[in-house]
Amino acid sequence: MTTYENLTCPATASAVQRFTDPTTWGTFGTQWHSGEQKNLQCYAVHQETHDVKTFIFRCADFSALSFEPGQFITISPVIGGQTLFRCYTLSSSPTRPFAFSITVKRVPGGAVSNWLHDNLKPGGKLKASGPAGSFTPVGHPATKLLYLSAGSGVTPLMSMTRAACDMAGNLDIVFVHSARTPADIIFHAELTRMQAAMPGLRVISVCEGLGDTAQWQQPIGRLDLPLLSQQVPDYKEREIFTCGPQGYMEAVKTLLREAAFDFAHYHQESFDITALNEEPLIEQAATLDQQDVFTVTLSRSGKTFSMLANQTVLSAAKKAGAIVPSSCSQGVCGTCKTALLQGTVEMNHNGGIRQREIDKGLRLLCCSKPTSDLVLDL
Numbered sequence: 001m002t003t004y005e006n007l008t009c010p011a012t013a014s015a016v017q018r019f020t021d022p023t024t025w026g027t028f029g030t031q032w033h034s035g036e037q038k039n040l041q042c043y044a045v046h047q048e049t050h051d052v053k054t055f056i057f058r059c060a061d062f063s064a065l066s067f068e069p070g071q072f073i074t075i076s077p078v079i080g081g082q083t084l085f086r087c088y089t090l091s092s093s094p095t096r097p098f099a100f101s102i103t104v105k106r107v108p109g110g111a112v113s114n115w116l117h118d119n120l121k122p123g124g125k126l127k128a129s130g131p132a133g134s135f136t137p138v139g140h141p142a143t144k145l146l147y148l149s150a151g152s153g154v155t156p157l158m159s160m161t162r163a164a165c166d167m168a169g170n171l172d173i174v175f176v177h178s179a180r181t182p183a184d185i186i187f188h189a190e191l192t193r194m195q196a197a198m199p200g201l202r203v204i205s206v207c208e209g210l211g212d213t214a215q216w217q218q219p220i221g222r223l224d225l226p227l228l229s230q231q232v233p234d235y236k237e238r239e240i241f242t243c244g245p246q247g248y249m250e251a252v253k254t255l256l257r258e259a260a261f262d263f264a265h266y267h268q269e270s271f272d273i274t275a276l277n278e279e280p281l282i283e284q285a286a287t288l289d290q291q292d293v294f295t296v297t298l299s300r301s302g303k304t305f306s307m308l309a310n311q312t313v314l315s316a317a318k319k320a321g322a323i324v325p326s327s328c329s330q331g332v333c334g335t336c337k338t339a340l341l342q343g344t345v346e347m348n349h350n351g352g353i354r355q356r357e358i359d360k361g362l363r364l365l366c367c368s369k370p371t372s373d374l375v376l377d378l
């Protein structure tokens, strides 16, 4: 039986201690348990829009999850007998460390998002690792912030906004969210409520069209420089956090470049994994310059394949039929960590591996390109 005794654990005490100064994000501290796997139990599911659901979890052992707003977890459901790995941002606030949520948009043809929507019900169980990720306001102690999101990219910014609201601090936040129609705005009602409750929060929803909505007082169209300048005249004084589809983020960066915005105050996160599927195929290794082709041997299966110097090892291994766990394809989640037994790679990771793991010979295959022939522990 669940009692309040289950809630008294050291993690809560340290979480509470870290929320003592509500005027700065830095009070969240930097504690997170990268690589640690947890058993999660789903205890509620909310339909947010026609194709978005929020899944609320608790740890099976009632432990408190310590994370920074904007970070994600990597879930690993078993679907059709195969374990799949996918990253999902924690859309809830770290100020509520026991009940935490992910908010998932159905991706047409997508294996995990559709499985979650169709199968995960209250009582359902999942394994997850993390939290991880560096898309967080912790470490950027600005008091004037601008959150820009589109579609499911709202999730990290929602976590940041919920945290700010719970902390009752003096943050000045403008949250501009873009959606196709008013019916597609995720968290619309809650953001409206939070805006009424938090003096420093202003929420602007920008819709491409009205859909079935008859009454709409907010901007219609796409976010561009005139719209941003009109709605948020002081945007250049703000720390900007952006998350959304690739095209949206490119558009935001273009308009900020046009405005000569100082990109030292710009942060973004991409949910996009398509880059992995778009890499060039190596069809005819024999026709390529031999200096640009390397041989990769998988020590466990004995499989050998050739790959180009400008491919990632993950992409080439998958194309050669190897089963390599992976998720983000951006060097952030750590799922593709593999021991490099022989050879050298150039690895450009984004925080998904620690120096001591690199020293032990581990590499993230999704962001590693070969600089010699390789032998991998796969």
Ligand SMILES: Cc1cc2nc3c(=O)[nH]c(=O)nc-3n(C[C@H](O)[C@H](O)[C@H](O)COP(=O)(O)OP(=O)(O)OC[C@H]3O[C@@H](n4cnc5c(N)ncnc54)[C@H](O)[C@@H]3O)c2cc1C
Pocket: 072, 086, 087, 088, 089, 090, 102, 103, 104, 105, 106, 107, 108, 109, 110, 111, 112, 113, 114, 133, 152, 155, 156, 270, 271, 272, 273, 277, 327, 328, 329, 332
């Ligand atoms: C850091 C991070 C945080 C994220 N946070 C969120 C979040 O908060 N909410 C959210 O909804 N999503 C989030 N995502 C995206 C999420 O991880 C998944 O990528 C997304 O849900 C799609 O997964 P899927 O298994 O449904 O689709 P997949 O099965 O991975 O397919 C994705 C797309 O690729 C296509 N595809 C699949 N296989 C192939 C193939 N062989 N060739 C060509 N195309 C193919 C599919 O048709 C689909 O369009 C995040 C991603 C990252 C990296």
Ligand code: FES
Pocket: 325, 326, 327, 328, 329, 330, 331, 332, 333, 334, 335, 336, 337, 352, 364, 365, 366, 367
């Ligand atoms: S797949 Fe996420 S770090 Fe490689």
